[in-house]
Amino acid sequence: MNKILLFNPKSANAKYRIPNSIMNIAASVEGRYDWVIVDGNCEADPVQKIMGYVDTGEYKYLGFSVMPGPQLKQAIAAASAVKHKYPHVKMIWGGYFPSNQPESVLYSHLVDFIINGPGDNAFPNLIDALENNKPYEFIKNLIYQGTDGRIVKTVKEDLIDQDSLPPLPYDKLNTMYPIPRFLGKTYLGEKTLAYHSSIGCPFTCSFCAVVPIYEARWKGKSAQNIYKDVKYIKDKWGATAIEFHDNNFFVSEKRAVEFAKLIEPENMTWWGMARIDTMSKFKDSSLEAIRRGGCKIIFFGAESGNDSILEQMDKGGTQTGKQILEFAGRLKKFDIIPEYSFVLGTPAPTPEKVMAQIDFEIDFIKKVKAINPKTEIIIYTYSPVPTEGSEMYKQVLESGFKFPQTLEDWISPAWENFDLRKNPLTPWLTAEMIDKIRDFEVVLNGVFPTETDIRLNSLKRAAIKAISTFRYKINFHKYPYEIKLLQRMWKYRQPEIQGF
Numbered sequence: 444m445n446k447i448l449l450f451n452p453k454s455a456n457a458k459y460r461i462p463n464s465i466m467n468i469a470a471s472v473e474g475r476y477d478w479v480i481v482d483g484n485c486e487a488d489p490v491q492k493i494m495g496y497v498d499t500g501e502y503k504y505l506g507f508s509v510m511p512g513p514q515l516k517q518a519i520a521a522a523s524a525v526k527h528k529y530p531h532v533k534m535i536w537g538g539y540f541p542s543n544q545p546e547s548v549l550y551s552h553l554v555d556f557i558i559n560g561p562g563d564n565a566f567p568n569l570i571d572a573l574e575n576n577k578p579y580e581f582i583k584n585l586i587y588q589g590t591d592g593r594i595v596k597t598v599k600e601d602l603i604d605q606d607s608l609p610p611l612p613y614d615k616l617n618t619m620y621p622i623p624r625f626l627g628k629t630y631l632g633e634k635t636l637a638y639h640s641s642i643g644c645p646f647t648c649s650f651c652a653v654v655p656i657y658e659a660r661w662k663g664k665s666a667q668n669i670y671k672d673v674k675y676i677k678d679k680w681g682a683t684a685i686e687f688h689d690n691n692f693f694v695s696e697k698r699a700v701e702f703a704k705l706i707e708p709e710n711m712t713w714w715g716m717a718r719i720d721t722m723s724k725f726k727d728s729s730l731e732a733i734r735r736g737g738c739k740i741i742f743f744g745a746e747s748g749n750d751s752i753l754e755q756m757d758k759g760g761t762q763t764g765k766q767i768l769e770f771a772g773r774l775k776k777f778d779i780i781p782e783y784s785f786v787l788g789t790p791a792p793t794p795e796k797v798m799a800q801i802d803f804e805i806d807f808i809k810k811v812k813a814i815n816p817k818t819e820i821i822i823y824t825y826s827p828v829p830t831e832g833s834e835m836y837k838q839v840l841e842s843g844f845k846f847p848q849t850l851e852d853w854i855s856p857a858w859e860n861f862d863l864r865k866n867p868l869t870p871w872l873t874a875e876m877i878d879k880i881r882d883f884e885v886v887l888n889g890v891f892p893t894e895t896d897i898r899l900n901s902l903k904r905a906a907i908k909a910i911s912t913f914r915y916k917i918n919f920h921k922y923p924y925e926i927k928l929l930q931r932m933w934k935y936r937q938p939e940i941q942g943f
Contacts, residue, residue, distance in 0.1 A: 445574055446477045447504045448496050452517035453483035454510065460484075460637035461625045463688065464508040464538065466611045467639075471567045473612055476504075483517050485620050490521045497525055497532060504570055506562075509538040511652070516854045522553040533573060537562050539652045544846075544853070545586045545594050551850040557586035559596065560656050561642060563603055602643060602662040613676065622680045630895040631712045631739060632684030636676055640669045640702075644690040646718065648744070648758055653690050661694050666701035677709060687715035693722055693741070700729045703736025716742045720762040723770045730777045738779060740819070740895075743770075745783040748807030752789055752800065755835055764807065771815040780894065782819040783811060787880050789825045790838045790871045797871055798879075805883050809915075812891060819893055822884045824877065827869065843870045882920040888935065889926040890915045896936040903933055 449469055451462035462482055469478050479496060483489040496502050505525060509518045522534055537558035541548045548554045558565050565584035572579040579585065583600035613622060626634035641663030647654050676682045692715030693699050706713070715738070722730075722741070747753050748764035767783070774781045787804050791797045811818050827839040827846075847853045889911025892904050907929050914920060929935075 444501055444503060445570075446479070446502045447472060447506060447570070448493060448502045449478060449480045450489070450493060450505065450507045450518070450521060451480065451482045451484070452507065452509065452514040452521070453489070454512075454514050455484065459625045459627055460686070460688075461613075461616070461622070462508070463611070463637060463639045465506070466613075466616065467608070468506055468508075468537070468562050468566050469615070470609045470611050471563045472570065473609060473615075475567060476570060480616060480619055482620055483514075485624065489517060490524050493521050494524060494528070497529055502532070504533045504535065504573075506535045506537065506558075506566065509536050509540045511540045511853070514538075515540055519551075519553070519850055519854060526553045535566065535569065537566070539656065540853075542586070542656050543652055545596070547848065547850045547853060549586070549588045549594060553850070555587065558584055559586045560584045560599060561603065563608055564600060599658065602657070602660050605641065605662050605664040606668050610672070613679075617680075622676070626680060626682055628897070629684065629686070630897050631686065631714055634680075634682050635684040635686055636673065636682040637686045637688055638669070638673060639688050640664050640692060641689045641694070645694060646691075646758070646760060648746075648756055657690075661691065663689075663695060663698060666698050666705060669702050670705040673706065673711070674709060677711065682711070684711055685713035687713065689716060691716055691718060691721075693717035693725075696725050696729055699725075700732045703733045703738065705736075707736045710737070712737045712739045714738070714740045714742070716744075718760060718762065719743045719745060719767055719770050720760040723766055723773070727777075730774070730779065734777045734779050740780040740782055741774075742782040742784070745811075746786050747789070747804060748785075748810070749800065749803055755789060755838075756786075757835065768810060768814055771811050771818050775815045775817065780817050780819060781815065782821065784821040784823060786823050786825050788869070788872050788876060790835070790842055790869070794871070794873060794876075798876060801876055801879055805879075805920075808887070812887075816891065817894070819895065820887060820891070822880065822887075824872070824880055825869070839869075879920070882923055885923045885926050885930070886911050886914050886920045888930070888937075889923070893936065898936065899933060903929075907933075 449465045451465045462480065465480055469480060472478055481489055481492050486492050507518050507522065509515055525532055526534060533556070534554045535556045535558060536548060536554050541554065541557040542559045545557055548557060556569060561584065565582055568582045569579055569585065572582060580597065583598050585597045587595055589595045616622065623634070626636055629635040641661060643657030643661040644653050645659050645661045647659050673685060745767050746756055746758060748767055750763050753762060771781050771783070785804055785808060787801050788797065789800065791800060808820055811820065827844055847858055852858065889907045892899055892907060907926065911926050914923060
């Protein structure tokens with residue numbers, strides 16, 4: 444009667460990936476407790492599936508992995524259904540959303556405990572404590588509501604040596620959901636595997652939800668163990684490509700190069716995330732080895748070409764606008780596509796200053812494209828993240844911005860779009876500013892359709908480019924209805940929302 448149900452809420456409409464976060468938790472209790480996984484991406488009615496398990500009376504613990512946005516809606520629906528029928532079932536949430544919004548989560552009375560960061564030790568230790576009626580106050584990485592009603596946060600655990608962790612239970616997952624179902628067709632390849640090779644990031648960007656969780660710490664698996672896992676899935680289930688979902692895959696030049704050399708004979712293509720100021724220090728020989736090893740595209744948080752805004756964001760490191768431009772040109776030589784994300788609409792003292800910042804970024808993005816036209820540009824509108832203590836967080840609060848207070852408020856239609864950084868509710872942005880950002884994005888994507896949209900053939904690319912180029916050249920981005928129509932007709936894929 445002490446089985447564990449692990450739930451991965453739906454995160455995308457048509458993109459299935461191995462639920463790595465939940466799989467890590469499953470690995471942590473493997474051999475100690477019986478467990479099952481319910482994947483919301485693979486179920487027509489995941490709540491019904493969950494209730495089918497819980498109705499047996501055998502499942503005493505439910506663990507949910509919850510990111511902001513789409514996952515939250517399904518997580519709340521499932522938690523509500525279970526708690527109203529079986530209040531004694533222990534509900535445990537992990538992931539960025541509950542760790543960053545513990546009050547909303549715990550005061551909903553749907554969730555009993557939050558795993559605040561990695562749960563490899565915290566989750567099994569908590570289950571052991573609850574099973575044996577032992578104290579849990581000294582278990583690290585926990586957040587819960589104390590007897591006096593206040594939120595209690597236990598101390599953070601040092602990051603675990605990733606090579607010491609048990610292997611992910613791929614074979615057991617395969618009995619519930621066939622692994623090939625998670626190997627989707629993408630720009631990278633016919634059967635793309637999602638994999639986590641590290642946790643955390645050694646930087647403190649004030650707009651990033653990772654910072655409060657990992658506190659500028661990073662730990663990665665060895666290149667040999669990454670290769671062993673990837674090759675196992677390639678040989679057993681036919682994976683042809685890899686998406687590394689690490690927050691920062693390229694922290695270590697040595698590790699990245701070693702992995703590239705190990706994977707090169709396997710003829711797999713891959714993608715990962717990096718920082719420009721980190722990779723700009725890589726030797727040419729390292730970049731050559733990484734490309735030979737199959738790396739096709741790398742995501743970089745460029746954020747802004749304005750050095751003062753980079754400082755405002757507490758970007759850390761040594762990144763500058765000049766470096767962003769130079770590195771785009773450098774990667775061109777190695778045939779690696781840089782995927783640059785920019786955050787427009789950061790707070791400023793006056794509306795005129797905000798608009799001037801937006802105009803600057805639009806001009807800067809055009810400079811990037813002039814240097815390396817293959818650079819993928821992803822545009823976000825700034826969405827405040829509750830990184831308490833940062834200068835930007837103070838500016839956000841002083842502007843009158845407020846975060847939702849209840850769990851239900853977080854899944855309102857406006858906030859769901861807000862979490863995708865598409866529909867900001869910030870006091871310093873006007874409708875005119877939002878229109879300027881969105882219209883430029885439409886024209887930019889018309890002139891330079893993303894290479895990662897595998898459904899957009901050469902004829903469609905040529906057509907949309909032809910009707911967009913004149914607007915782009917004369918800086919006339921307003922009312923791009925004809926481009927929007929084509930994008931809607933052809934279901935143009937936006938990587939910032941849909942991935943590859």
